[in-house]
Amino acid sequence: MSLGPTARRRRLGTSLAELRSEAQRSLNEAADHIGCSAGKIRNWEAGRSGIKKFELTALLDYYRTPQAVRGLLEDLRREGAQRGWWSTYRLPEWFKPYVGLEQAAVEVRNFEIELIPGLLQTKAYAREIHSAGTHITDPSDVEKRVAARMERQQRLWADEPLRLSAVVSEAALHRQIGGAEVMAEQLHHLRSLGRLPNVVLQILPSSVGTHPSLAGGFTFLRFAESADPDVGWTENPLGGNVIEDRDDVATLRTMFDELQRLALSKRDSTRLLARMLAESTTP
Structure with a gap:
């Protein structure tokens, strides 16, 4: 079964939470870096809300994410933004x-x-x-x-x-x-x-x-x-x-x-x- 937008948002969120953990950054630190609330970061990681391209790029820069991984996550972001x-x-x-x-x-x-x-x-x-x-x-x-x-x-x-x-x-x-x-x-x-x-x-x-x-x-x-x-x-x-x-x-x-x-x-x-x-x- 192909993944729908909700599943893709959840998959992206799980990846973002793992990257933040690997970078040893807290929710507050990530939020301060891109100028949003910790709650917004939490919602992205839980797949409850969509993330814009510039926000994803800012987070991935902060987490020093490899380029190969970035492309996969951007695909998830774009497909997760589609309407069900x-x-x-x-x-x-x-x-x-x-x-x-x-x-x-x-x-x-x-x-x-x-x-x-x-x-x-x-x-x-x-x-x-x-x-x-x-x-x-x-x-x-x-x-x-x-x-x-x-x-x-x-x-x-x-x-x-x-x-x-x-x-x-x-x-x-x-x-x-x-x-x-x-x-x-x-x-x-x-x-x-x-x-x-x-x-x-x-x-x-x-x-x-x-x-x-x-x-x-x-x-x-x-x-x-x-x-x-x-x-x-x-x-x-x-x-x-x-x-x-x-x-x-x-x-x-x-x-x-x-x-x-x-x-x-x-x-x-x-x-x-x-x-x-x-x-x-x-x-």
Whole structure:
């Protein structure tokens, strides 16, 4: 899979952090040298924001970077400045970083309490979600948001498909988003996607009671290259947060493993979906 702009920014950022460390320069020293804040340097190294050509040149001069390396880093900078396909879908600014990371990831692990995961939603279900809060999503943007969600799902059928492990609370299956017809279609869709070899769908039954993530859902993303560290993601109605601290990401990984252990197996989850569908069609 070719690297997208977000992945290239992260790769460039990792290289900049390594060069600064090798040059034995602190964040403040690098920032003072080129006349910016330490926070700006930190954002570049984390791949959260793009760097201009003259800024990159100034840093590489300061770090005494070999010419051969400079060319590779300039290529990453230029390609990382390109706009991703999602830039035309009027997504919230806070959500764009996640979409970029998801497009670069090879594996996504997602736990949801109240909703079906976005990568597993039908178009009708997604439309209901985006239409529910007009204070959050402008009605004129709903179809764009739905289309973006459908585009994200194409990774599941790509030549090098995204690996998705999802643990979904049973409560999300019973919540009547859009009514009985929409939910029946959604449950059928979950059964179909659960048969894909790259998708592991598990239901966390209500009988479990307490579990490691009662406060809400989260996502954990893995990437192909060791140069791109794993990240986490959490969101709420007003925004989202990329989690990069290694200890926090490790905690999310452990939490997900525990949720998978508590959840029904893939086979039993499929059986539960079949039973719910049968019950929904029984007069």
